[in-house]
Amino acid sequence: MAKADDPVTMDISDVEWRLGHHVGGGELFEPCNKTDIRRWVMAMDYVNPLHWDQRFASQTRFGDIICPQSMLVALDYGHGNNQACVGRIEGQHLIFGGEEWWWYGPHVRPGDHINHERIFTGYKLTDTKFAGPTLFQSGDCIHRNQRGDLIARSRPTVIRYLASEAEKRGMQAENAGELRKWTASELDEIDQIRRHWFLSNREGKSPSFAAVKVGDTLPRRVIGPHSIASFTTEYRAFIFNIWGTFYWQGVEGVKDCWVNQDMGWIEGFGFDEEGAMIDPRLRDGLYVGPSRGHIDTEKAGEIGMHRAYGYGATMAAWNTDYLAMWAGHDGMVRHAKSEFRSPAFEGDITFIDGEVVEKIEQSEWGVPLVRIKVRMTNQDGKTVVTSVNEVELPY
Structure with missing residues (x-):
């Protein structure tokens, strides 16, 4: 039995040997459709008619509704983090630490089926005030359509920690503060900013x-106030969370390519894969599984998060949508690197502000780019996300 003053350690032996390996995971059965697209932009509060209004989109150069660039993460499995979430660590939980995206190819349209090549590319074990021994893991995913066209590459970072240690330290209680109650006049002001954007x-x-x-x-741009309802709406827009939408796929020639193994979740946060063959709710994620803390304050406390909170992949999508709206139909977000500093907690709002910091006439993409720094803050001015991005614009 460990003594009270023994140092807390994390066993990462099942992680280390997997470095550089291809990773399996979930793949969607069906191609993307217009309902998927509309559900996604509704959940992201991305009121761009190109992605939901059939009459508007038919009059554009695209001729039809298309996917927003941010939606590739919803056409993947596991909030796009499958390739980083590998190796069993007993008693762990995880949060998302950041995402980096590169977009290369054509826009994704209804009827496209996205395939994924996943590789576990890096890890670093460090010590944090939040949870003591903390593991940062990253992985690359290459996204192609059914024709083999290269659409994008993504590189998420996940932060894995010992849930009991984070709960004991309670660092997020101070970070989250008290649940904010908004007056009618404040909500009206928020709505005016939202509409202006x-x-x-x-x-x-x-x-x-x-x-x-x-x-x-x-x-x-402003998003929120965030709520249990908004977090649930976001979660359900990730298509793999809908019953029966995906299948498990390994990697030919790779032994133990980490498809759907238990990552070491604490009791009450794991899946019942066998039971889910009969009752899909048993791997639903919100009712049963690792995302319960996002919509259940009691469960959030068990993993050191104090109260219900939002999703990292969602914050990265907010950033991409924000840039794409400004860039217009003839522009494109080419690169976005976001660092997540804090979750978006229930009751908070998120402001998004961007500034052009550089113009690059001759870029490695062969097109002119503008570099834009984006900062997301809550109502108290606390930084939630920072990002550096490159956006293509027409001459």
Whole structure:
């Protein structure tokens, strides 16, 4: 039996040997459809008519509704983190630490079926005030459509920690603060900012590279107040969370390629894979599984998160959508690197602000890019996400 003053350690022996290996995981049965797209932008509160309004989209150069760039993560499995979440660590939980994306190819359209090549690429064990021994893991996923076209590459980072140690330290209680109650006048002000943002470029006009200047700011966006309802809506927009939408796939020639093994969840946060063959709720994620803490304050406390909180993959999507709205129909987000500093807690709002910090006329992409720094903050000015991004604009 360990003594009270014994140092807390994390056994990562099942992680280390997997470095560089291809990873299996979930793949969706059906191609993307328009209902999937509409469900996604509704959950992200991305009021861009190109992605939900059939009449509007038919009059654009695309001729139809298309997927927002952010939606690739919803066409993947496990909130896009399958390739980073490998190896069993007893008593662990995890949160998302950041995402990096590169977009190469054509837009994803209804009828496209996205395939994934996943590789576990890195890990670092360190010590944090939040939970003591903490493991940062990353992995690459290459996203291609059914024709083999390269659409994008993503590199998420997950933060794995010992749930009991995080619960004992209670660091997130101070970070989360008290649940905010909003007055009618405050909610009206939030709604005005929200409306001003989505009307700022509803027609999808792209600013020209020549016209944009260093120091230009993007219109402010606001999301929230976040709630159990909004977190649940977001969760259900990730298609793999819907009953019967995916199957497990290994990697040919790779022994133990980490498909659907138990990562070492504490009691009450794991899946019942066998039982789910009869009752899919047993691997649903919200009712049973690791995402319970997102919508259940009591469960959030068991993993050191104090109260219900949002999803890392969602925050990265907010960033991409924010940039894409500004870039318009003839622009494209080429690269986005986001670092997650804090979750979006229940009751909070999230402000999103961006500034052009550099113009790159001759880029490695062969197109002119503008570099934009984005910062997300809550109502108290606390930083939630920082990101550096490159956006293509027409000449």
